[in-house]
Amino acid sequence: DSGVTQTPKHLITATGQRVTLRCSPRSGDLSVYWYQQSLDQGLQFLIHYYNGEERAKGNILERFSAQQFPDLHSELNLSSLELGDSALYFCASSVTAGPSYEQYFGPGTRLTVT
């Protein structure tokens, strides 16, 4: 158990809908990262938040947005969903201070868009 929790585990929704994925980082971790893993692909970095502030953006679509709240949990909002958004979405947390820069990953949320 990494200490990172993600809810829900599975989500099935229709095209055009909007969903919110939630992540609670490990106790004490200030950084939260979101990733998308499509079928047989690597993890695509979406966005990084540190202590409530956005620090870096990857290939995140404009239909997607995220935020990190004062209690450090984070939410990833996906709107106007398309079939191609079906994927595993991982959240990871870290202290972001080195020396190894390791991240701790949650179990993921599997999103299926029908």
Next chain:
Amino acid sequence: DQQVKQNSPSLSVQEGRISILNCDYTNSMFDYFLWYKKYPAEGPTFLISISSIKDKNEDGRFTVFLNKSAKHLSLHIVPSQPGDSAVYFCAALENFNKFYFGSGTKLNVKP
């Protein structure tokens, strides 16, 4: 444009032998490189990392080698064990803020 590539989708090794997983990258400005292991239905788990200013880091059975001139990273597992069977991802850190992951190599260690 994939900045981190793992060109071998799979690798099969006999128990007790060495497993060598490879990774190539294109961005010479990466600060850190990391290896993660992933079992089905779980999130990736950190294994080992190396700073861009070093060329080797060892932790138990795991050693990571960095060849900056070739922009090449490798993970050696010695000796390999059946429990090492998993998907291995290499990752690179840019500006200490943004991670790039490879597509993964599935390692199968045969008993």
